Amino acid sequence: MMYLTLSGAILAEILGTTAMKYSDGFSKLWPSLGTALGYLIAFVLLAQTLKTMSVGTAYAIWSGAGTAAIAAIGMVFIGEAVTAAKIIGVLLVIAGVVVLNLGGATH
Template sequence: MEYITLGGAICAEVLGTTSMKFSHGFTRLWPSLGTLVGYLVAFALLAQTLKTMQVGTAYAIWAGVGTAAVAVIGMAFLGEAANLAKLMGVALVIAGVVVLNLGGAH
């Protein structure tokens, strides 16, 4: 169950961050509200996840997967440059999350 709530927290954070891009500095109502709701849901779900998962593991997954997802969304859909350095950076973020998880629950 903890991975389901964490996955929801990641999705909400990615939606909130993407909405922030479209808010144009919080000058557009609906994307600004999307940002607010996205982050409220993300933090609520992350808080639920932290009841049963170690904070370091949960935060590493939340931040790492969220960062990688937003970077890919930016490159795939928002016209941001996709180059080898950025793609390698995304791969390294994901690798870091995997390595942290391989450390186990000690």
């Protein structure tokens, strides 16, 4: 169950961050509300995850997966530059999450 709530938190954070891109500095109502709702849901689900998973592991997975996904979304759908440095950076984030997760994902 903890991975289900963590996955929901990651998805909500990705959607909230993507909406933030389209909020134009919070000057557009609907994307701004989408950002707020996405992050509210993300933090609620992350808090639920922390009941059964260590904070370091949960946060590493949450932030790392979100970072990697947002970087990929930016490069694939928003037209941001694809560079070797970005790809290596995303791979390093993923590697860091894997290493931290190997340390144990229990409370």
